[in-house]
Amino acid sequence: MNAREALRRAGETKPLVHHITNYVTVNLVANVTLATGALPVMAQAKEEVREMTSLASALVLNIGTLDPQTVEAMVLAGKTANECGVPVVLDPVGAGATALRTRTVERLVSEVRVAAVCGNAGEISTVAGLEAEVRGVESLAGDAEQAVRLVAKALGATVAATGPVDYVSDGETTLAVCNGHPLMGRIVGSGCASTAVVGCLAASAGTADVETVAHALAFYGAAGEDAAGLSDGPGTFEPRLLDAISALSEKPERLEGRLKVEGL
Amino acid sequence: MNAREALRRAGETKPLVHHITNYVTVNLVANVTLATGALPVMAQAKEEVREMTSLASALVLNIGTLDPQTVEAMVLAGKTANECGVPVVLDPVGAGATALRTRTVERLVSEVRVAAVCGNAGEISTVAGLEAEVRGVESLAGDAEQAVRLVAKALGATVAATGPVDYVSDGETTLAVCNGHPLMGRIVGSGCASTAVVGCLAASAGTADVETVAHALAFYGAAGEDAAGLSDGPGTFEPRLLDAISALSEKPERLEGRLKVEGL
C-alpha cells in the first residue's frame, strides 16, 4: 500500500503496534509509533505477550539488547501473531556482531513466519550468509542489493537494508529508496525507528509487502529531510524528526511527489 | 497541600522519590522528578529496594513494563514504605489490557496500602470493576468521575483519572482539574510523568490527599500549557515541557491564579 493511504488509515483506525525491543532506543521507538498515528505498546513478560499480541495489528521484534527470557517472549509473541494473521517485522540489530545475535535471528526466522526483515546492510548480509563487517551494531560494509534479494527469497518475506540508499525486495521486485538525510545516521536508534515505521504502516495496511515497506522507509526519510533543515546537530534533530513525522502523518497529502522509490 | 506550598518545600528539602517503573518512559519520569525539585532514584533489585525506599520521601510504582521480579520488588518496597509512613503512589499502566496487568494491580493494592492511584480513565475503570475499553496502554472509554469515586472508597485512597479533564477523588470530595493541552497526549509517557509529579508533591507535602494530588495534576497541566506555545509538534514539546516544569517549580508564585481545580 502506498504511504499516503496507509497513513490516512492509521490516523482513522489507530492500530495497536506491539513492540518487543531493546532498552536503548525504546522511548524513541514508542514516540515514533505514536507520531506515525499508531498506538505503541511495549510488553515482554512471557505471561502477557500472547494476550498483548492478539490485540495488536502488527508485532515488531528488535533484538538490540538481548536476554534469554526476551528471546522466549519474542518466539511466543511471534507464533501468536502468525496464528492471528498479524504481520511480524524483525529488526536483526547487531546480527553478525556476536554469535548470540546471529543465532537468535536464525531461531526467530525458523520458528516465526516474518513478514518483513529490516536492518542495515551488514546485518542483512549476515542473515544472507554473505560476508559482512559489523562493528557492534553499526554496519561497515555489505552488498545491500544482493543481500535483500537473497534473504527475501530464502525467507519468503520482504527484506529491507537501510543506508544512504535503502534497498527493499520481496525476491522478485527490488526497490531503491533515496529519501533521507545524513543526520539520521547520527542519532542512536534511527534504524530501530525506521523499523517501527514499517511496523506501523504494515499494521495499517494489513500487509508488509514490498510497496508498503519501501513507502514506509521513504516516508521516514522524507520526515528526516524536513527535520534536518530545522536542526543544528544530532541533538536538536531528534525532536524535530518526531515533529516532522507527526506533521506528515497528519497530512499525508504533503507527501505528494516527495517519495523517491524506484524499481531496480 | 496546595501546589505552590508543596513546590516551595520541595525546592528547600529536595525530597528523594523512589521510582520502580517501566523502561519505556523512565528517563522522562526521572527528568520530570528532577525538574519538579525532587531527587529521583530508580532501583528495583530485591536486594536493595527496602533500603532505598527507607531513604525516600515517596515511592512511585508504575507497571508499564512488567516482569515477575519487578512485581516482587514493588511489593517489598511498598511494604517498606508503609512501615516508614511514606506515601505510595501507583500508576496501573495498562490495567485492563492484559490479565497480568489487572492481576498485578489487584495484588499491589491488596498487599500495599497505597496513598494514591493515578491512571487514565480506562485503567481506573478497570480497577473499579467497571466496563472499560483499554487498547494497549491507551484508554478509549470509561466513566472517569464515577470510577474515581468507586475506587477511592474501595481502597481508602486518593484516586485520579487523567484525561482532557482529570478527576480526583478521595471518596468524599471529588475535584475536576482542567489544566493541560492536547500535545500532552501526543508524547509517550505523559501519564507516567503526571504520576511522577504526584509522587514529588506527595513527598514534599507528606501526604497524597485529594488537594495535593489535584494540585499536582493542575501544576503539570499548567506546565504543558506553557510548553505548548513554544512547540512545533510532539518532539519539540517534550523538552519544552521539562523547561516549563522547571521554571514553575523554581518560581511557584507564577502559578497564582492559573490552577483550574474545581469541586464537583
Add this chain to the structure above:
Amino acid sequence: MNAREALRRAGETKPLVHHITNYVTVNLVANVTLATGALPVMAQAKEEVREMTSLASALVLNIGTLDPQTVEAMVLAGKTANECGVPVVLDPVGAGATALRTRTVERLVSEVRVAAVCGNAGEISTVAGLEAEVRGVESLAGDAEQAVRLVAKALGATVAATGPVDYVSDGETTLAVCNGHPLMGRIVGSGCASTAVVGCLAASAGTADVETVAHALAFYGAAGEDAAGLSDGPGTFEPRLLDAISALSEKPERLEGRLKVEGL
C-alpha cells in the same frame, strides 16, 4: 592524551565502546558516545558480553540500576577487557546509598583491573572509605580532592570526582577541571554521560591516564558551556548538549584555549 588529539583520532578510527549500563540514562549515554565520534554498543547478556568486549576499544561499567545478572556480566566483560588490554572505566552510581551498590563496587574493583573510576564526590568518598552523604544517586557532601588521591593510590587507577570542579588523580598527579555549567547538574544522566565521554577518549587514546580523563571531562564541560547559551532550561539543554559535543568533536581545534585543566 590531550582532548584535541584524542577526538581527532576518534573521528578517524570510530572506536567501539561497550557499555553495560543502567536503563535510566542509557539512551543519553549512547547518543553522547556517538556524538563524541565513537560507536556505542550496549550488550549485557552473559552469553555475549565476552565476545562484544573483545571487539571493543573500551568498556564502560555503570551500576545505575543493578540486578544480579548484570553484575555477573560486568565481571565477565571486565575480565575480558583486562585480557584484551582494553581500558575499563567504572561509574559507581549510588555507591554509599545502599549496601548492594557499595558491595558491587568493591567486587568490581577487586575482580577487574579498572583504568578509571568516575563518580560524584559522595560516591568516590564512599569508595575511599571516607564519610560521605549520598542521597539516592546524588552526592551531597564529601572531600573530593582527598578522596580521588586516596582511591587512585588504593586502586592504581585514575580517579575522577565530578562536580562544580572536577578532581582527577592518579595518586601522584592531581588535576582540577573547571569547565562546565550549572545546567549540567539539572539533567538526569549528566554524570553517566561524562563517564561515557571518558570511555570514548580512553578508547581513542588507548589509555585512561590522568591527562586523558581530565581532558575528557574538560571537553564535556566545554560542550555544556556552549549548550547552556542556547537553552531555556534543562529540557532544551539536553539536545543542545548533544549538538555541542558533536560540533566540538568534529572540529576539535575549536577547543584551543578553552580547556581549564590545572595541576594542584
